[in-house]
Amino acid sequence: MIMKNGLTSTNNNKDILSSDKIDRKKFFLLAGIAALGTALVSVFPFGKRVVNSTKKEPIKISPNPHAVKRNNRQENHG
Amino acid sequence: MPSNETTDRKIMDKKVIDISNEIVNADASIDASADAGAENNTDPNYWRSFKELHNDPEFNKLKAREFADGALDRPDVNDMSRFSRRKFLALLSASAAVAATGCSNYRDQGVLLPYNKKPEEVTVGNPTYYASTCTGCEHACGMIIKTIEGRPIKVDGNPDHPISKGKICAIGQASVMNLYDPERLKNPVERPDKINSNEIPWASADDKIIGQLKAAASSGKEIAIISNTINSPSLKKALDEFKTAYPTAKVYSFELFDDSTRRSAWEKSYGNPNLPIVQLDKAKVILALESDFLGNEGNKIENSIMYVQNRNAFEGEFNRLYAVEGNASLTGTNADYRIIIRTDAIEEFVNALLIEIIGKEKISGFGTDTPLLSKLQKFGMDGFISKYGISKVTVDHLISDLKKNQGVSYVLAGSSLPESTHIAVNLLNEALGNTALHAKDQSRVTQIPLSAKADWDALLASMKGGKVGAVIHFDSNPAFVLPADYRYSEALKSVPLVVSLSEQINESTAVSNFVLPISSMFESWGDYQTRSTFYSLQQPVIAPLYNTRQKEEIILVWTAGNKDAYNKDIYRNYIQANWKTTVLAAQNTDVLFKTAWNAGLNDGVVKVSSASSAGTTETTALPQGFKPEAFVASTNVxxxxxxxxxxxxxxxxxxxxxxxxxxxxxxxxxxxxxxxxxxxxxxxxxxxxxxxxxxxxxxxxxxxxxxxxxxxxxxxxxxxxxxxxxxxxxxxxxxxxxxxxxxxxxxxxxxxxxxxxxxxxxxxxxxxxxxxxxxxTVEHYNIEEPLLKDIQFRRHIIQEGTYLQYKADPEFLKKKHGDKEYESINKQYVHTGTKWGMVIDLNKCTGCGQCVIACNVENNIPIVGKDQVKRNREMQWIRIDRYYSGTPENPNTSFQPMLCQHCDFAPCENVCPVAATTHSTDGINGMAYNRCVGTRYCSNNCPYKVRRFNYYNFRDRFGDSIQQEESFSLMANPEVTVRSRGVMEKCTFCLQRIMEERSHAIKDNRQVIGANVKTACQEACLTSAIVFGDQNAQDSELHKLTNSNLGYTVLDEIKVKPNVTYLAKLRNVYETENTEAKH
Structure with missing residues (x-):
């Protein structure tokens, strides 16, 4: 290692695993694998169970078609 | 570290150890020296370490330095982690990318449209109103349901309903919460072991239950249907058909509180149990004997409306209410005279009154009835007065009033009193001729009488004896309500089939084999008849939110004996078929059925003549004559x-x-x-x-x-x-x-x-x-110190007088307190257009609190829970202040609704640092919730203590965030902001309703009409004590009341110019002096 102002550095590009600097290709490779893995895990098996147990059917509001609305809320003089 | 420093440190460490060892080995010498020192020096010797204690020289040198060793040393890079900055940032961005991918749940929701095809009569944002009937109790009051985009959000009374006349009680007001309660039952459930629940489809439930019902009927075992009061003619017919299909079926009905003792007394007195309808609005004197007719007894809506009809000083009509009771009831506290005696002494009081009226005053012909008089001889009013220490003056007033108002007075006996007391009261009313107040043109209607005690005894005996094959809880909860000594839940164990039809879990569903969820009253059809002169209709304004059915539909399917008999219109069709042949057929008109039906649904009520009243089991015959022998024979006094x-x-x-x-x-x-x-x-x-x-x-x-x-x-x-x-x-x-x-x-x-x-x-x-x-909450938001006696009178918060005072001098109030015109440092803004104001008539206000619930519903007030109410954090915008005056043993009570006064010179507006509370040109003190930063200075400055602060997001905090459930959000009024934590709120005079009127005025190209705006509290008030409107409209009722001689404002001496005027309470007493405490 080279000491420079108290900081260490390396110029050995072949020693990827032990170096402090991560290779750009390796970074994107690892990130892509991690993203894919997370997406897969979120779907099954845990995702399916989570979706089934916690997802609630939204409450549907539908008026009654046979209800007769009142023209106004005040007294009906008719 | 350099080697010299290391060595120094090691030397220091050794010295510390040596000193410590000395201390451990020489405890006694240290104690002795400390004691010796203490004898000569009274100051305590404080030390924080042993080195300090022994005055170590090295320690003292270190003490003199500003920074300890090592404080200024440069960091050693070699000791740092090998994790580079670049590496850190790379991993950070990678994990963020992964997290974003995993957490993202973006789904294209599509385009947001209110309707694909908008119904012609619906305008988005405009409410729609429906007439229906409330089924919260047995009175079946008419209601108007306000819906927005299909969601019921508010309930008010139906003005066309002859009994409730546009009013509804707190139960009806709050019923929207029952509809949207997330804990409602949602699916049918089978509970074979009555412990675990399995959801099953309706068809399966029907199939199993029908099979067991048929088996029970064929084996001769009883099928008991247990219900609350049944006042629906169509339901009665459906139950009759059920009994035909299952011949062993019997219907039992009950209420926790009923008129059983009153009815049995009436039957003995008059020969039939048909209770009359008393026209209290024509009574000039009312005597309530443990009868809380304004509070919890009977139809309080009808009673309250009738009571205040005859209580208007401006129209020269003022009834007098006497209350004789042991409990402190709402009616008693509103009474002009109140006599406090033990409840079990009331019958003795009535008998003493009878001997005065019949024996001494010789009123009525009963004075010659020897057996009757001989029974009364042992009673005497003078003896009663001295025995119970009550006021002779008050009793004399009572007797005098009853004597002078024969035929226009009435004695009401509470439902809790025994039969013998009711018979005595019947005799008293008969003697005074008060039966003239019984309505002649209408009578009560009972579809199915409530079951008697003998019926229940027989049922329980049959259950225990294994003779009951099925019990159906028909939207009832007998396991909780029936007297404990019936041992109802235990008896149910002997019944093979127990079915509960219920909206929510209760004590009866917990002991049932099948729990079937039923629809709420907002989702149900129905028809009701409680009086002989009209029917009321119930219509669903919303399709069932969950997988529920109406209880009537369930009965019809079981009657058909086939699970496939169900369709969603089964009960609607049934009611229509019933009405075609009974109700509307009896009207004998040429109007098409569909027209008449739709008209009925529009109005909510269908008026009929008594003669054409159909579907009743109770005769409309009025009592023929009182039987004095009923009183003589009455035992168990x-x-x-x-x-x-x-x-x-x-x-x-x-x-x-x-x-x-x-x-x-x-x-x-x-x-x-x-x-x-x-x-x-x-x-x-x-x-x-x-x-x-x-x-x-x-x-x-x-x-x-x-x-x-x-x-x-x-x-x-x-x-x-x-x-x-x-x-x-x-x-x-x-x-x-x-x-x-x-x-x-x-x-x-x-x-x-x-x-x-x-x-x-x-x-x-x-x-x-x-x-x-x-x-x-009695001491919450005190305007003044609670310890000062009669403070409400010292600060003139409550102003009262007597009716005689008012008749003698209508200006007495102004003369007493002075018609003060105060100089103000504020420049009065002249409201040339509309100026909103409110008048609250304390003569009509009974303190019932219906207005509080209405305000809660209209303005999305959250529930905070008991622990928060304890901390003065209840969020209700309107409160009813209750003041006592006089002695604790026998106080006078005054009620005063208190809400934001919308002061012209509001002290809250000046102190807000962010101008979140401002005053509008039409006199409203407004709140901008999104400006509020929660300093609470406004609340501090409010003299009326009407501001409420959201210390928490109470929707999230209370009851496991139940108010955050989706169904609860459907309940919210979309016209009113839902406030969150850290925001101040208060009464807005229902600004959303003012805006609605403003939009109508713009559409109609006219001015805003103040009388068209009714606040939620005003609409809900049973006695119409609250009036809201435009103070500048000279011909309006509000203007007239605001400027009336009984009007006053609270705390007017502090010159904030509130826009809520109170009308002073008048007590109709004989005494002419002021009823307020002397100061």
Whole structure:
């Protein structure tokens, strides 16, 4: 290692695993694998169970078609 | 570290160890030297370490330095982590990318449109109104349901309903919360072992139940249908058809509180049990004997409307109300004269009154009835007065008034009183000619009479004997409501099939094999008849939110005996078919059925003549004549004892406990105690002193039925020796809101009560130690110090007088307090257009609190819970202040609704640092919630203490965030902002309703009409005590009342110019002097 102002550095590009600097290709490779893995895990098996147990059917509001609305809320003089 | 420094450190460490060893080995010498030093020096010697104690030289040198060793050393890079900055940033961005991928749940929701095809009559944002009928109790009041985009959000009374006349009680107002309660039952459930629940489809449930019903019928076993009051003619017909299909079926109906003793007394007195309808609006004198007709008894809406009809000083009509009671009731506190005696002494009082009226005054022909008089001879009013220490003057006034107002007075006996008392009261009314107030043109209608005690005894015996094959809880909860000594839940174990039809879980569903969810009243069809002159219709305004069915539909399917008989219109078609042949056929008109049907649904009521009234089982024949022998033969006369007497009273807001899961109703303060979220044993001041009890102390109350430990509450105005307890609390199988709230006093009710199921003498009460805190809002938001006696009069917060004073001099109030015109440092803004204001007539206000619930519903007020109410954090925008005056044993009570006064010179507006509260040109003190930063300075400055601060997001905090459930959000009024934590809120004079009127005015190209705007509290007030409108409209009722000679504003001396005017309360007493305390 080279000491420079108290900081260490390396110029050995072949020693990827032990170096402090991560290779750009390796970074994107690892990130892509991690993203894919997370997406897969979120779907099954845990995702399916989570979706089934916690997802609630939204409450549907539908008026009654046979209800007769009142023209106004005040007294009906008719 | 350099080697020299390392060596120095090691040397120092060794010195410390040496010193420590010296101390350990020489404890005694240290103590001795310390003591010696202490003798000569009185200052304590403080030290923080042993080095300091022994004055180590190296330590002293270090003490002199500013920074300790090592403080200024540069960091050693070699000791740092090998994790580089670049590496850190790379991993950080990678993990963020992964997290974003995993957390993202973006789904294209599509385009947001209110309607794909908009219905022609619907305008988005405009509400739609429907007429229907409330089924919260047996009175079936008419209601108007306001819906927005299909969601019911508000309930008010139906002005076309002949009984409720546009009013609805708190239960009806709060019923929207029952519809959207997330804990409603959603799917049919089978519980084979009555412990575990399995959801099953409706078809499967119907199939299994029909099979078991057929088996029960064919084997001759009874099928018991247990219901509350049935007042629907179509339902009665459906049940009759069910009984035809299953010949062993029987219907039992019950209520927690009923008129059974009154009816049996009436039947003995007049030969039939048909109770009359009393026209209280024509009564000039009313005597209420333990009868809370304005509060919890009977149809309080009808009673309140009738009571205030004859109580208007401006129109020269003012009735007089006497109350004779042991409990402190709402009616008693509104009475002009109140006589406090033990409840079990009331019959003696009536008999003493009878001997005065019949014997001495010789009123009526009963004075020659020897057997009757001889029974009354042992009673005497003078003896009664001296025995119970009541006011002779008041009694003389009462007798004089009854004598002078024969035929226009009425004596009401409470439902809790025994049969013998009711018979005596019937005789009194008969003697005074008060039967003239019985309505001649209409009568009550009963579809199915409530079951008698003998019926219940027979049912329970059959159940225990294995003769009952099926029990159907028809939207009822007998396991909770029936007297404990029936042992109903135990008897159910012998019944092979128990089915509960219910909206929510309750004590009866917990012991059932099948629990079938039923639709709410907003989702149901129905027809009702409680009077002979009209029917009321119920229509669903919304399709069922969950997989529920109407209970009537379920019965029809079982009657058909085929699970496939169900369709969603089955009961609607059934009612229509019934009406075609009965109700509308009897109208004998040429109007097409469909037209008449739609008209009926539009109006909510269909008026009929009594003669054409169909579908009733009760005759409309009026009583023919009083039978004096009923009084003579009446035994088991109630006499006052020396032990405690227990009075069980209804809770007008929770019913028989079925609304325990409604947080708004639980949080509504009781009128007198202002207690919330609990019931208690109300006792007198004298009893509390004698037993050394404080409010919240636990006592054990024992009756022949059982015992119960519960807290006491010292209630001024309760008679000595009386214990009053409200029923409807202590639910054990209930949703999260109501479970465990209060104490179940049903355990004190016995089926074999000597007096009545709600009145027990020879009761014991003993202190058991411990407390259960009763939370009361009585001292919240005090405008003045609570310790000063009659402070409401010193500050003129309450202004009162007598009717005689007013008649003698209508200006007496202004003369007494001075018509003050104060100089103000503020420049008066002249409101040339509309200026909103409110008048509250304290003569009409009974303190019932319906306005509070209406405001809660209209303005999305959250439930905060008991612990937060304890901390003065209830969020209700309007409160009813209750003041006592006089002695604690016999106080006068005054009620005053208090809300934001929308002061012209509002002190809250000046102090807001962010101008979140401002004043509009039409006189409204407004709140901009999104500007508010929560300094609470405005609340601090408000003299009326009407501002409410959201200390928490209460929707999130209370009850496991139940108010955050999706269904609760459907309940919210979209026209009113839902406030969050850290924001101040208060009454806005229903600004959303003002805006609605403004939009109508713009559309119609006219000015805003103040009378068209009705605030929620105004609409809800049963007695129409609240009037809202434009103060600048010279011809309006509001303008007239604001400037009336009884009008005053609260705290007018502080010159904030409030826009709420109160009309002083007048008591109709003989005394001409002022009823306020002398100062």
């Amino acid at each position: 109630m006499t006052a004892g020396s032990n405690f007497v227990l009075l069980l009273t209804p809770n007008g807001n929770l019913g028989d406990g079925r609304f325990a899961n409604n947080g708004w109703l639980q949080e509504l303060p009781k009128p007198l105690s202002r207690a919330v979220w609990d019931n208690y044993a109300a006792i007198s001041v004298q009893t509390a002193k004698a037993m050394n009890l404080q409010s919240s102390d636990l006592v054990k109350i024992t009756t022949p039925a059982g015992a119960l430990e519960m807290p006491v509450f010292i209630q001024p105005g309760v008679a000595e020796g009386v214990i009053a307890v409200q029923l409807g609390y202590g639910r054990t199988e209930c949703g999260i809101v109501g479970k465990g709230v209060g104490f179940n006093a049903n355990s004190l009710v016995t089926k074999n009560a000597k007096l009545s199921p709600w009145l027990y003498d020879n009761v014991t009460m003993e202190k058991v130690g411990g407390t259960h805190e009763i939370v009361s």
